[in-house]
Amino acid sequence: xxxxxxxxxxxxxxxxxxxxxxxxxxxxxxxxxxxxxxxxxxxxxxxxxxxxxxxxxxxxxxxxxxxxxxxxxxxxxxxxxxxxxxxxxxxxxxxxxxxxxxxxxxxxxxxxxxxxxxxxxxxxxxxxxxxxxxxxxxxxxxxxxxxxxxxxxxxxxxxxxxxxxxxxxxxxxxx
Numbered sequence: 001x002x003x004x005x006x007x008x009x010x011x012x013x014x015x016x017x018x019x020x021x022x023x024x025x026x027x028x029x030x031x032x033x034x035x036x037x038x039x040x041x042x043x044x045x046x047x048x049x050x051x052x053x054x055x056x057x058x059x060x061x062x063x064x065x066x067x068x069x070x071x072x073x074x075x076x077x078x079x080x081x082x083x084x085x086x087x088x089x090x091x092x093x094x095x096x097x098x099x100x101x102x103x104x105x106x107x108x109x110x111x112x113x114x115x116x117x118x119x120x121x122x123x124x125x126x127x128x129x130x131x132x133x134x135x136x137x138x139x140x141x142x143x144x145x146x147x148x149x150x151x152x153x154x155x156x157x158x159x160x161x162x163x164x165x166x167x168x169x170x171x172x173x174x175x
Contacts, residue, residue: 044068046159047081049099050173054109054129054164060102074133074145074152074160085149085162090123094148096131097121099162103129112167134161134173142173 042065049062066072066080075093078085084100087093097119103109108116109129117126125131133145138157145152145160154160161173 042066042157042159044156045072045077045154047077047083048159048161048163048173049083050161050163050170051102052164052170053166054103056102056107060100062100068156071153071155073150074135074154075149077154077160078149078162083162086121088121088123088125093150095124096133096149096162097125099131099164102164109166128167130165132163132165134163135159136161136173142175 044065044067047062047064047066049060051060054060062081062083064081066077068077072080075085085093085096086098086101088095088097098104098121103119105118105120108118109126110116111126111128117129119125119129133149133152134142135145135152135154136142136159138155142159142161152160163170163173165171
């Protein structure tokens with residue numbers, strides 16, 4: 001027969017064990033690039049940001065694992081990974097204009113014809129300079145996302161990538 005004291009001690013011991021293992025019952029992000037993500041063994045959703053051929057100061061790249069056992073919306077996975085996105089005035093967050101402040105409005109983006117462009121985030125980005133949203137199912141190939149960040153649902157084992165495409169390069173995420 002279990003006494004109330006014994007039940008209480010069992011509960012306290014279980015909570016303490018969970019706390020020591022870091023398990024809180026809530027999915028938690030990996031705040032930095034995780035070796036699990038780089039090795040392809042993410043136990044959640046892999047989040048990648050690749051500035052492609054955009055020559056920005058510093059390292060704008062992200063490759064991290066957001067630990068989750070449940071499906072997650074792409075915008076939430078990016079937020080948990082510490083990635084900030086900015087939409088456009090006309091389309092809101094359905095169109096990604098900037099990722100972690102890149103490209104900044106005062107940053108000159110050079111088109112193939114040599115002209116310079118500055119992203120204002122008013123409407124659609126230039127057809128030659130934009131953030132493309134890609135997704136990769138756990139056992140599949142990279143494909144251009146058919147939904148925006150706010151509706152794209154990812155399953156554990158999936159990957160999502162924001163890839164800056166400049167003058168048609170890179171055409172797709174690296175494998």
